[in-house]
Structures are given as C-alpha cells and as structure tokens.
Amino acid sequence: MQMGHLENKVKSAYIHIPFCNTICSYCDFCKVYYKTNLIDSYLDSLSMEIAEYYKGELLDTIYIGGGTPSCLSIDKLKRLFSIIDKLKKIDNLEFTFECNPEDINEELLKLLKSWGVNRLSIGVESFNKKILKILNRRYDIDIFSKIDMCKKYFDNINIDLMYAIPSENIDILNNDIDTIIKLDVPHISTYSLIIDKNTVMYNKKYKNIDDELDYDMYKLIIDKLSRYNYHHYEVSNFSKNGYESKHNLTYWNNEYYYGFGVGASGYIDKTRYDNTKSITKYISGCYRLESNKLSYNETVENAFILGFRKIDGINIKDFENRYGFNPRNIDIVKKLVRENKLEISEYNIKINKNYIYTSNDILCEFLGIDYQIEKNKNK
Ligand SMILES: C[S@@+](CC[C@H](N)C(=O)[O-])C[C@H]1O[C@@H](n2cnc3c(N)ncnc32)[C@H](O)[C@@H]1O
Ligand code: SF4
Known part of the structure; x- marks a missing residue:
C-alpha cells in the first residue's frame, strides 16, 4: 500500500535497562532487581540485538529508559555507551537518559555528558514523604541540590510527577506542583496512578482515588503549570517553549523507532513488535516476543489515536x-x-x-x- 514518504524514516531508538535497586509498589514495568553478575550478560545480549536488527539509519533521538539505567556502575555505563555508540546520530541528536534522584552525582553527570547525553528524565514522583513511602520510593533525598547539580551539566531536564495516589489530597498535590515549579525545569511529565495487577499496591488492596478527585487534580496541574508558562502539549506532558520531547513526539506522530532491550517495543517497516519480558530468554538471545505487520486500516487508526494525544x-x-x-x-x-x-x-x-x-x-x-x-x- 502506498503511504507516502514520511512513513519510511526510522527516527528514534529506545533502549531498555531493566535493573532497579528497589521495586516501587506501583510498578508494572519490565524490571528486575539489580544483580551485578547479570549486567554483563544483559549488555552482551543488547549488543547482539542491536547488531542483528539495526540497519544503520541516522537517528534523531535516543532514549535510555528503565528500569533504572542510573543504577549501573560507571564501568557498566561506559560499556553501555560504547554499545550505543554504534548507532548513527544526527548532529543535534536528542539523547535522553532516565535517572532516579538517589543515583545523581557529579561523576555520573560528567560521564553522561561526555557520551553525548543532553536530556535527563528524573523520576521524582512526589515531594511528600508520606506519598513516597506509599510508593516505596526513597524520601530522604534533597531534590533541590540534586537538580542544581544536574543544571550544571544539562539544561534540558524532565521531572516525572505522579498524582492520584491513595491518601493524596488536593493540598498535597498543590504543594508538589509548587515545588516542581520552584525547581524550574523545562519539562514535566505527569502520571495519574494506575494500580496494575502484579504490583505490591494491588496485592495490598490499595484502591484508586475517586474519579472526581482525579479530574480535579488533572485540572489543577493544567491550570497551575499553564500559569507558569508550561505549554500543555500532550495529554500529560508540559514543556517550556522548544523543550517538547522529540523522542516522545516520534511515538505520537506514528513514526518509526527501534525498541532495544528486554520488554522494549518498536515500530519499523509497518511492523509493531514487542520484545520478550523474560530476562532469561533475552539473555539467551530470544529477543522478539511477537511482531505484527499493520494493515493500512490499523496504521491510520494509530495515526488518529496517537496524534490526538497531542494538544495541537x-x-x-x-x-x-x-x-x-x-x-x-x-x-x-x-x-x-x-x-x-x-x-x-x-x-x-x-x-x-x-x-x-x-x-x-x-x-x-x-x-x-x-x-x-x-x-x-x-x-
Ligand atoms: C518508565 S517509568 C520508570 C522510570 C524510572 N525507573 C523511575 O522510576 O523514575 C517512567 C514513569 O512512569 C510513571 N509510572 C510508572 N508506573 C506507573 C503507574 N503504575 N501509574 C502511573 N504512573 C506510573 C512514573 O512516573 C515513572 O517515573
Ligand atoms: S518505578 Fe522505576 S525505579 Fe521503581 S521499580 Fe519501576 S522501573 Fe524500577
């Protein structure tokens, strides 16, 4: 089926690093506890997957996400970056690396900068200790000093903010928004909590807050961030002018991208694919779980559904x-x-x-x- 020229360029690569030091109570992502002896085998497999599938396209964006990529040691990160170095990149590549606040230090930031990372995405989630405890995330980190440190090396910084967490009320969220505004970063991604099966929260029988409060929280986020010149450019994403996530726009514009790593998904050559979520299988070299060549109708369906996520x-x-x-x-x-x-x-x-x-x-x-x-x- 003839679909026009824009369809054919692979623009982006997502690379999944599944290791985490602790497991958050709400997390349904593809992750495993950090185990030193797994890392090298994982990186070997990642390298082989890239060698097998990457066709040498010039990429506009690379996104290293997780899991917690920042929990790797400096040595392992050097290995990861030398693998990724084989990907060809445009001069003004957007290169994002996900960090958890507790991992941020000068040595890590210098290393990221030296390998060309130019955007950080930091999982802050909340500033409220009670909420962070419910999420099973660290609540003893001085976020202000961490973000100050990041700003010495990077100007393009995203913070993830979660809301609609059981026992959270409008005042708690209001404080979180005020704090995030004070941090003055150019991009904010917001997430209303989803309580998936197979999470600690689900097993502990936590229930979602009611829909009305969820709506009020969403409205509050939009109203406040807009007042501080954050442009609401996607259902849950806000940025200062020019700091929209180019990588995520690849997804929302229904364009091609690689997904490398366990649990990653990609869209190449009219085909959407999901990698295995089993780290054992991934390390043994079985990368793909399934792939599905899209019909014309499915492609157009996606164009509408993804495209309407953008506010414009x-x-x-x-x-x-x-x-x-x-x-x-x-x-x-x-x-x-x-x-x-x-x-x-x-x-x-x-x-x-x-x-x-x-x-x-x-x-x-x-x-x-x-x-x-x-x-x-x-x-
Ligand atoms: C890919 S995840 C992982 C990033 C990183 N490991 C971290 O924890 O910050 C990116 C973001 O998705 C959001 N998220 C993860 N699980 C969620 C859930 N069950 N409900 C709502 N948001 C969630 C969190 O804000 C998280 O920072
Ligand atoms: S939310 Fe992030 S840090 Fe927490 S377990 Fe999931 S991937 Fe790991």
Whole structure:
C-alpha cells in the first residue's frame, strides 16, 4: 500500500535497562532487581540485538529508559555507551537518559555528558514523604541540590510527577506542583496512578482515588503549570517553549523507532513488535516476543489515536501526505466536529480541550473504521 514518504524514516531508538535497586509498589514495568553478575550478560545480549536488527539509519533521538539505567556502575555505563555508540546520530541528536534522584552525582553527570547525553528524565514522583513511602520510593533525598547539580551539566531536564495516589489530597498535590515549579525545569511529565495487577499496591488492596478527585487534580496541574508558562502539549506532558520531547513526539506522530532491550517495543517497516519480558530468554538471545505487520486500516487508526494525544492534534497536510486522504473529509471526523468534540483549523484537527480528560471515549470512535473506503470516497 502506498503511504507516502514520511512513513519510511526510522527516527528514534529506545533502549531498555531493566535493573532497579528497589521495586516501587506501583510498578508494572519490565524490571528486575539489580544483580551485578547479570549486567554483563544483559549488555552482551543488547549488543547482539542491536547488531542483528539495526540497519544503520541516522537517528534523531535516543532514549535510555528503565528500569533504572542510573543504577549501573560507571564501568557498566561506559560499556553501555560504547554499545550505543554504534548507532548513527544526527548532529543535534536528542539523547535522553532516565535517572532516579538517589543515583545523581557529579561523576555520573560528567560521564553522561561526555557520551553525548543532553536530556535527563528524573523520576521524582512526589515531594511528600508520606506519598513516597506509599510508593516505596526513597524520601530522604534533597531534590533541590540534586537538580542544581544536574543544571550544571544539562539544561534540558524532565521531572516525572505522579498524582492520584491513595491518601493524596488536593493540598498535597498543590504543594508538589509548587515545588516542581520552584525547581524550574523545562519539562514535566505527569502520571495519574494506575494500580496494575502484579504490583505490591494491588496485592495490598490499595484502591484508586475517586474519579472526581482525579479530574480535579488533572485540572489543577493544567491550570497551575499553564500559569507558569508550561505549554500543555500532550495529554500529560508540559514543556517550556522548544523543550517538547522529540523522542516522545516520534511515538505520537506514528513514526518509526527501534525498541532495544528486554520488554522494549518498536515500530519499523509497518511492523509493531514487542520484545520478550523474560530476562532469561533475552539473555539467551530470544529477543522478539511477537511482531505484527499493520494493515493500512490499523496504521491510520494509530495515526488518529496517537496524534490526538497531542494538544495541537493532527497536522492535516502531513496526514494527507502519509495516508492519502484529507482527514477532515471523513464521516467520523465530521460527526465529532458537529458534536463539538473535535475542532478544525486550516492546519490542524484537535480534540476540544473540554474533552481532553475523557478523550479515550473519542479515540475509541476511530477504531474499526474501513479507512480504505474513506480514502477512495475522498479521492
Ligand atoms: C518508565 S517509568 C520508570 C522510570 C524510572 N525507573 C523511575 O522510576 O523514575 C517512567 C514513569 O512512569 C510513571 N509510572 C510508572 N508506573 C506507573 C503507574 N503504575 N501509574 C502511573 N504512573 C506510573 C512514573 O512516573 C515513572 O517515573
Ligand atoms: S518505578 Fe522505576 S525505579 Fe521503581 S521499580 Fe519501576 S522501573 Fe524500577
């Protein structure tokens, strides 16, 4: 199926480092306890996976996430970076490294800088001791001095903030937002707590806060951050001008990226794939769990669902170039515009901001449509 030129470039690589020193009560990510003797075998496998699948494309963004990449020793990090060094990069690469606050020190920051990292993503989550205890995260760290130290080396810093945690109230969140604003970093990612099965929180029978409070918290975050010039550019992400995450925009723009490492996912050559979540299998060289070549309809579905995560929505021209029809002409878009749930300008289609919080309902309407028929109707 002809889909246009923008579809074909691999832009990004995500690299997963699954090791963590402690396991947080809410965490359903692919992670294992840090074990020194596993690290080298893991890095061997990572190196082999990259050698097997990487086709030499020039990358715009690299993201090392986890797990906790920052818990590796300096020696192991040097090995990791020498593996990643084989990837070809554009000159103004965005290169992100995830850190947990307790791991931040001058030696680590110097090393990251020397290998070309230019963006840090720091899992702060909350500043409230009671909340951090519930999350089973360290609550004895002086975040202000850690962020000051980071700023000596990096200007592009993201902080992750979680909310809607059992026993959290609006005042606690309000304090957290005030504190994060004082830290004055250019990017903030927010996460409403999800209590997944197979987590300590689930087993301890913690319950989600009620929907109304969750909504009030979401509103508070948007209102306060906007007042401090954070641009709300994606459902849960905020940035100062020019500091939007290029890496995450690759995902939301439905563009190609590699996922390397245990539990990683990728999208290459019209195919979405998931790697095994088993570290044993990964180390034995079985990387892929499953891959699924997308039909035209599935590709367009993803373009809508991911694209509408961006507050500015879908760029009409790009969409038309890539998928062969003008999205404003199709029935479901027309209907949602009539219902005032979508807004159209000359350039963009986006979700009306009053519906962002409940946007899942709108996104579901884009599932199961025969876009091939829509495309033919609109030729
Ligand atoms: C990929 S995770 C891991 C990053 C890093 N290991 C850490 O703990 O900070 C990135 C972010 O997802 C968020 N997150 C993880 N599990 C979550 C959950 N169950 N509900 C909501 N947010 C979650 C946290 O804010 C976390 O910082
Ligand atoms: S939230 Fe982060 S640090 Fe905590 S267990 Fe999960 S991956 Fe590890």
